[in-house]
Amino acid sequence: MKSMSASGGAATPSGAATPSTWRGLAMGRSGGDLAIATLLGLGALATLLFGEAYWLLASQVAITMIFALSVDLLVGYAGIVTLGHAVFFGLGAYTVGIASAHLGWTEPLSGLLLAGLVAAALGGATGVLVLRTKGLGQLMLTMAFASLVYEIANRAKPLTGGADGLQGMVIAPILGLFEFDIFGLTAFLYTLAVLGVVVGLAVLMTRSPYGRSLVGIRENRVRMQAIGTNVQQRLLSIYVVSAALAGIAGALLAQTSQFVGLNVLHFSLSGEILIIVALGGAGRLWGALLGAVVFTLFKDRLSALDPAYWYFWLGLLLAVIVLFAPKGLIGLVDRLLSILQRGEVR
């Protein structure tokens, strides 16, 4: 439990930190990052204390946040487009699922690492090919790989259970202490802790010269090459990192729901996560995180209010947000803050 709250602190910096260290930590290009980080931290705390009924949903949110982060690093920062990122998510999920159901590897933390490594390996293998292309071609290739893996998983019934889903996976208590409960408290804290670590790493990475070089490649590839950056190697490395993070997110889903079905590899998931990143604001870590929260919560509420036509309302909402906030939700937050600041000055 101790380790959880400690690493959870990375996502929700403690109250002792001063605003300036906050800003540094969140790497704010604007106040939006800081505001969203605060908001998410408070939200997580409130959910923990008062939202017993929403712990399970919160763990889903955290998983979606990690997945969105992995895609934002790729699409938003490095400018690599993908419509097949579910392949890494699904691979991570199936890795822990198969390891548990067939090999008896039920320990969750090492399972998470294994899933990350396996997804990274596939990321490396396909990345070499995907990164040879650009734009539409790249999009098609990522889609093609995703469809291939989906079909393989569908066919490999003895291994994956095919369309019926993987039966008989068990996950041992975390650190041998915390069993996954029906209320989802363990799942919530566990995913929150992993999210904290991942966000921490991502913030450090995007602040580093390496992260800046990715943005440089996105903005002007030729120029980056001219100043001596090994563009291909940088792109491949972020592709691998992104794949690993997606794999970890998938593994978390498999561990917390203790079930894996083919839908974790499905094309619609790849599309959805791209929508989430665009919704939050591509190229901004906190934007992707906010997008994941807003999308998942909307989905949950809308599908409960109108189980038959909720996709319509979701679509309408997304259209409105994209129309009125072209830079995503984080752009909206930025604008709001600047208006507030100007108001104070006056």
Next chain:
Amino acid sequence: MSLRSLMLGTAVAAAALLPLAGTAAAKTYKVGLVVSLSGPTASLGQQIERGAKLYQSLHKDDLGDDSVELIVRDDTGPAPDVAKRLAQELVVRDKVDVLAGIIFTPNANAIAPIATQAKVPFVIMNAASWATTKSSPYIVRVSQTLPQITVPLAQWAAKQPDIKSVYTLVSDYAPGIEAEEAFAHGLKEAGKTVAASVRVPVQNPDFVPFLQKVKDAKPDALYVFLPGGTQSTALMKAYQSLGLKEAGIRLIGSGEVSVEDELPNMGDAAIGVVTGFHYSTSHDSKANADFVKAWQAAYGADSVPTFMGVGGYDGMAAIHGAIKSLKGKFTGEAAVEAMRHWKAESPRGPIAIDPETRDVVQNIYIRRVEKVDGALRNVEFETFQAVKDPGKAAK
């Protein structure tokens, strides 16, 4: 001022509590209905939801002061993790007394452990893989199992002197394979064997090449299992355009092949198709006539109840039955126990739950598509009485 507001507050609080105190004896039982209501399978979920709501609205006075509240959730299709989370939330957040619904077997399997852990009865209204009821002692199935509807048809086919060789064509996923195996098993028991088998993709199959292969093999009959919906119409169109009927190849299959809401789209090609199933909209009984009439009064004359609608209807009937017989002493175990011995006159005919397997026992009808009063109908001509799930008997 503060005293006044305090008094006012107390009065409001007391007033809010009053109705609760007055009706302490009346209880609202919550039923969490998880079905697929969006995407390509939305029409199937809608059938179940409508069936369940129809029973509820027709029988809301049966429970005296008590009432049943239906909480509907969309599991979006074959998505076990979504279904599982929804079920978990229904248990934890909405504190439901009963879980119900489920079209796809994987989703049912994912929910099963939740039912066991929370000790909540789980009434399956469609998912038809035979083994599903084994995954939790809290599962009661009111719909059908694949071997249950397939084996009687195989037995019927084996008796036909003009059917000497049978080709099978099924969707390539667990229910399809289960149907293929059950059909071969039933045929074998009667001393015949399947000539050849082919499996087609689950999603958007093009039937023409497969049916051409069947035509070249010249069997006497083609057995088909499909998930239903528009695929059945596509198959029928290919069957007609390739001239399999003229080549003397009879089409037989599971009831999804001639499902009522698709029949009008199939046209006369469907005439003569023989299927084995547990429910036909034109089943001849008073219970069914009343059911169809009430359905069309509620949902319009264009809406036709299918086996899915009946599954939802009967599932709610079983839940109501359990609530009624327990007289306020409702617990998960007691409700399952009550449903194990539940019997009813359903629109499909007499049904009961097998106390040993918690699976449905029902008549299976062999039906032929005929034109009656200008419309295509599944007309029942042979009945296998009170069929238990052969899948469990065999294993």
